[in-house]
Amino acid sequence: MAAGTGERPQRQLRAALLLAAGMVTGVAVAAAPATHAEWGANGGDDGNNGWDNDWEDNGWDDDPWGDEEAGGLPFELSGFAELAGGYRTRDHELFDKRYHLAEARLRLEARGDWRRFDYRVRADAVADGVTDELRGELREARLSFPVGERLDMRLGRQVLAWGTGDLLFINDLFPKDFQSFLTGRDEDYLQGPSDAVRGTWYGEQVTLDLVWTPLFAPDTYPEGERLSYFNPRSGEQVVDRLRAEEPDDFPNDGELAAQLRTRIGGTELAGYFYRGFFPQPGSVTEADRLTHGRLNAFGASLRDRLGPGIVNAEIGYYHSVDYDSSAPQRAPNSEARLLLGYTWEAITHLDVGLQYYVEWLQEYDELKAAWQGDENLDNAQEDDYRPDEFRHLLTARLTYSMWRDNLTASLFTFYSPSDNDYYLRPSLRYRASDALTYSLGGNFFGGDHAHTFFGQFTEDSNLYARLRYRF
Amino acid sequence: MAHETKTPWVSLSLTLALAAATATATATASDHNHEPNHDRDVMEIVERANLAAYYAGADGRSEARMRIVDARERTQTRQFTILRKDVEEGGKQHYLVVFSRPSEFRGVAFLVEKRPGDDDDRWLYLPDQDLERRIAPGDKRTSFVGSHVFYEDVSGRDIQDDEYELLEVTDDRYKIRATPKEPGSVEFAAYTMWVDRETYLPMTTEYEDAAGSVYRRMESSQVEIIDGHPTPLRMRMEDHNMGGYTEVQFRGQEYDLGIPASVFSQRSLRNPPREWLGR
Incomplete structure (x- = not known):
């Protein structure tokens, strides 16, 4: 040649x-x-x-292999610059601005290793046109290292996830950022960071994960900044900041999460334990302030290949530690939760994922009696806004990829037959090059009632677009 | 750059090692239309080709990079390291693939338990979300990480899925035509491969559609002997249906490293095994 x-x-x-x-x-x-x-x-x-x-x-030949282009730095540096904009599709009377997402974001990621230590730091600088501020977000700053042959440690700010659900979480009680998720930021941002110590022990048959978060970190939930929410007390949609009291007494208000996993052939089994707080506020303090109730959770999951796809099942029991039968409205009910899912490639390039999910309130009779006896609520409010004993949810994910996966169209649908509300999440992603990605999508909410989980966001339905340049 | 490096002593040792098979196949080829054992003999070549291409050594590592060029000549890059361990020769295998480039893919890892004759078990790890996802078996003849190469090209197509016919034996190649046993399950109507008679490596494979025209072509080149195993250092896949082509370049191949089975576990997804991935 x-x-x-x-x-x-x-x-x-x-x-x-x-x-x-x-x-x-x-x-x-x-x-x-x-x-x-x-x-x-x-x-x-x-x-x-x-x-x-x-x-x-x-x-x-003059194109170096990736690991050879370090450029003299003692660590590898990468990141992206992103522009994101989002716009409410309905005229929302509670917000001055029609747009709910307008930001320029610069991500820098540095990583490296020294002997058996690995480190990674990821941070965002954000110029935010909705809150009119410049801010820094430290997404990750962690150190990983093995101890002996079987134990891996990971210390510092880190993103944590486990469990088998797709956008539904039972035993994954690590902080979630629903505000980012519902307003059109990248799906990565749904998982908030934890300041934690994680130890993973790999045994012959089982793997044990222990995560200690010294100070409880709550979810970022809609509380009026970019998304309105329904207040059952006033019977209105509001944008008042909730300002819930966060448990912050070190070390008593820490979180402990554990996962024990094993594999039997192709079957993955896991058991879970969590000791901490409800990620979203649902309790009232003695001074009548909203706060996060104590939570102990136990659960299990299964994942396996079945027919042409992957089946998953997960259960969890949420024990509301502070619950008192004599004052059922001051703390959340204990709950049992169940999730069943199946994912398969229905036709070439089209992936389908279906899930059924249910939340079951455990002391429902007491809750009902308390609502009925509440003098602050009139009968209509009591009937309308009281939660159901069971909240059922069905989800469907359709993902179609074209052009060697450079164009991906996706639709994720949540539908609750008990609340009779829905949430549609269509998106289109075009990967123009290794560097440049365009994303376009929407978050559309609706339902029969103004107070239900998705129904309350009807007026917050939105469209968004993002342009990300990676380096 | 040295292409098709074959030093005489290597050719000799290979010829000796494979003498029996080569003799059989040559005899078959000369009068294959009348040879009653023809099917068995072509199967033997196909089995050897499968072993040469996917089962060299008991385990192996290789760094690979892909240059993906689309129909409009726009280029993307992937770089990754593959670790492989055979559970049984010609049968079950474990693969671990860890990406280093581009930055979007950095740290993404695949764990595959390949089971010929059955669906593979596949896991995908996404480092940004610390998420370990299990992937439904699905169509193996779809793009591997955005390239023109299919999943099935990476881990090998089950040789029991096709019928084979030895068309021709030239001085250095076997020309074999394969037709799928289940035509509805794949996008091709047939393919023809040219297998090197010394190394048993499939050097060229051409896929035809129902009209008999070639729309997809794989070529291997720059074969070097590494740890005693003939190894192509380059591969090119061109696909007219997708438009464009992908070039794959390999380096750092090593075989029979004694990679422990524990490397092919979920632990490696979250904490890629540096001592085996690095050189």
Whole structure:
């Protein structure tokens, strides 16, 4: 093969073209086809059927392998710049601004290792046009290292996740950022960071995860900044800040989470334990302030291959520690939760995921009696706003990918037959290059009632667009 | 750059090692239309080709990078390291694939338990979300991480899924035509592969549609002997249906490293095993 001939000029031409084309667009210009000797006399019969056998040796060789382009830094640096904008599709009388998402974000990620230690720091600088502020968000700052042969430690700010649900969480009680999720930020931001110590012990048969979060971290839930919510006391949609009291007494107000996993053939089994607080406020302090009630949770999950897909099942019991039968409205009911799911490729390139999920209030008779006896509520409010004993939820995820996965269309649907409300999450993602990604999507809510979980956000339905440039 | 490196002594040792098989196949080829054991013999070549391409050594590691060029000549890159361990020769295998490039894929890891004749078990780890996702078996003939290469090209197509016919034996290649036993399950109507008679590596594979025209073509090149195993250092996949092509370049191959089975576990998804991934 005449691999060497013409290589140098080609390389220079290519470099010049790349510069001229401007790499900001993320579109690289390939070199003109090289004229190589015919490839492999035995392959492809004679004439090669018009196939282009150009290997384009030029370009490969001056292109370093990824790990060789550190550029003199003691760590690797990457990140992205992102512009995101979102717009309410309905005229919301409680907000001055029609847009609920307007931000420029710069992410920097540094990582490296020293001996058996790995570290990773990820931080965002955000210019936010909704809150009119500049802020920094430290998403991750963690150190990982093994201890002996079987134990891996991870210390610091980190993103944590476990369990089997798809956008539904039973035993994963790590902080969630629903505000980001519902307003159109990248789905990554649904998982909030924890300041925690995680130890994972890998035994012969089982894996044990223990996570200690010294100070409780709540969910970021809609509380009037970008999303309104329904107040059953006033019977109105409001944007008043909830300002719930957060348990912050160190070390008593920490969280402990554990997962014990095993695999039997293709079947993954796990048991879970959590000791901490309800991630969203549902209790009232003695001073009548909203706060997070104490929570102990126990659960189990199963995941396996079944037929053409993956089946998952998860159960959990939420024990509301502070619950007192004599004052049922001052703390959340204990709950049992169940999730069943199935995911498969229905046709080539189309993935379908279906889930059934239910929340079951355990002391419902007491709750009902308390609502009925509440002098602050009139009969209509009492009937309308009182939660049901069971909240059923069905979800469907449809994902279709085209152009070698560079274009992905997705629709995630939540529908509750008991609340009779819904949440539609369509999205379209186009990966124009390794650097540039465009995303377009919406969050559409609706339902029969103004007070239900998704129904309350009807006026907050929105469309968003994002443009992300990675480096 | 040295292509198709074959030093004489290597050719000799391979010829000796494979003498019996080569002789059989050559004899078959000369009068294969009349040979009653023809099916068994072509199966033997196919089995050897499968072993040469996917089961070299008891385990192996390789760094790979892909240059994905679409129909409009726009380029994307992937870089990853593959670790492999055979559970049984020609049968079950474990794969761990850890990505390093581009930045969107950095730290993404696949764990695959391949079971010929059955669906594979596959896990995907997404480091940004610390999420370990299990992937439904699905169509294996779809793009692997956005390239023109299919999942099935990476881990091997089950040789029991096709019928084979030895069409021709040239000085250095077997020309074999394969037709799927279940035509509805794949996008091709047939494929033809040219298997090197010394190394048993499939050097060229051409996929035809129902009209008989070739729309997809895989070529391996730059074969070098590494730890005694002939190993292509380059692969190119061109696909007219998708438009464009993907070039794959390998480096750092090693075989028979004694990679422990524990490396192919969920632990490696979250904490990639540096001592086996690095060089």
